[in-house]
Amino acid sequence: MKATNWQRIELTAFGGPENLKVVTEQQLPEPGPGQVRVKVLTAGTGFTDTVIRQGQYPGVKQKPPFTLGYDWFGMVDGVGSGVSTLQPGDYVADMPVTGGYSQYLLADAERIIPCPAGLEPAQAVCMILSYTTAYQMLTRECALTPGDRILVHAAGGAVGTAFLELARELELTVYGTASAAKHELVRSLGATPIDYRTTDFVAEISRLTDGQGVQAVFDTIGGHNWPRSYRCVARRGKLVGFGALQVTTGEESIPSLLWGFAKLLGFWRLRPDGRATGFYNIQSRREKHPEEFREDVMTLLQWLREGRLHPAVAEVRPLAEAADVHRLIDAGAVAGKIVLDCQA
Structure with missing residues (x-):
């Protein structure tokens, strides 16, 4: 093994940010x-990392201690036997769900995504989870x-922007929808902000669309919110x-979320009103359609290289x-996305 000191962030126990330690x-x-x-x-940071930290993310079976970090962008530093498609110096990225908060890591060569040279690392990592x-x-x-x-709900966050x-x-x-503090950012990205704390977004959408509604609603809030979003469609x-943001913040119970899923994936689909419903999870979709995931990430990276995208x-x-x-994310105080510089 090559000797050199390096660091990673270890989650020592499920719970609060105080359980994240430098190793x-x-x-x-x-x-x-x-x-x-x-x-x-x-390495990217965001709400999903905080859900994993709390032990509430269904896709993670690991028990602490382990390294947190949903997605990363980096450079190949060494190759194992049988690897012919990558070499040291190549830029790569992946979305392993855990492991990204680290200065070095190991990855399967066939799974990671090759990236164009010349990308700004803080912007490039935004393409992996948030933009895809x-x-x-x-x-x-x-x-x-x-x-x-x-x-779009939670429009001022990492995925929202x-x-x-x-x-x-x-x-x-x-x-x-966003808190008032994030309205300027929402406007700067060409959208009309709605303050979810002071405004009934269902009534506001009806007003803004002359009662016609919208062609799509993207709702990460949870089961308690989905019926109101459905009325906007x-x-x-x-x-x-x-997503189910309000479950992790304690604003919604698990039974309420399950009832929401019953409507989202069951009852509403039986209604003859022409409206469709579904639930999206990036990891499960990647496993079913890995070629589409790779294609979409590479498309976004190319758009970034061409200057078409400017992540917040x-x-x-x-x-x-x-x-x-993580303390800032928990407080809802991040407009856009905070990126970790793993070599700083």
Whole structure:
């Protein structure tokens, strides 16, 4: 093993940000057959990481201690036997769900995504989870055309701002719920903000659309919110749920969420009103359609390289400040996305 000191962020127990600790390793991991060692340049942070930290993410079976970090962008630092498609110096990215908060890691060469050279690392990592999530819902889950109207909840967050910029690229009319502090950001991305704390968004959408509704609603809030979002959907439109934010904040119970799923994936689909419903999870969709995931990530990376996309990076923080970043995310105080600089 190659000797060098490097750091990663370890989750010592499920719970609050205080359980995120800096761990210093003495030896670099050696790639096995079919693997590459990656020097991680940036790691994304966001609401999903906080859900994993709390032990509430259904896709994670690991028990602490383990390294947190849903997605990363980096450079190949070493290759194992049998790897011929990648070499040291190549830029790569992936979305392993855990493991990204680290200066070095091992990854399967066949799974990771090759990236164009010349990308700004803090912007590039935004393409992996946040932008691919939004892009796939806009293009794979819904059949939208220029001029269609959509409603995005949590529009000022990491995925929300990705929705807004991509929707502008696709020539859609966008309404976004957000706290008042994030309205300027929402407007700057071409959307009409709605203050969910002081305004009934159902009534506001009806007013803004002359009672017609929107062609799609993207709702990460949870089962308690989905019925209200459903009321905003126009005939032949679609409601897509993709999270349960209020469960993790304690504002919604598990029974309420399950009842929401029963309506989203069952009862509403039986209604003869022309409206569709569904739930999106990026990991389960990737496992079913890996070729589409790779294609979509590479499309977004190319758009970034061409200057078509400008992610709303709120801050770039050193890896060691991961716990402080999680405190900001928990407080809902991040407009856009905070990125960790893993080599700082």
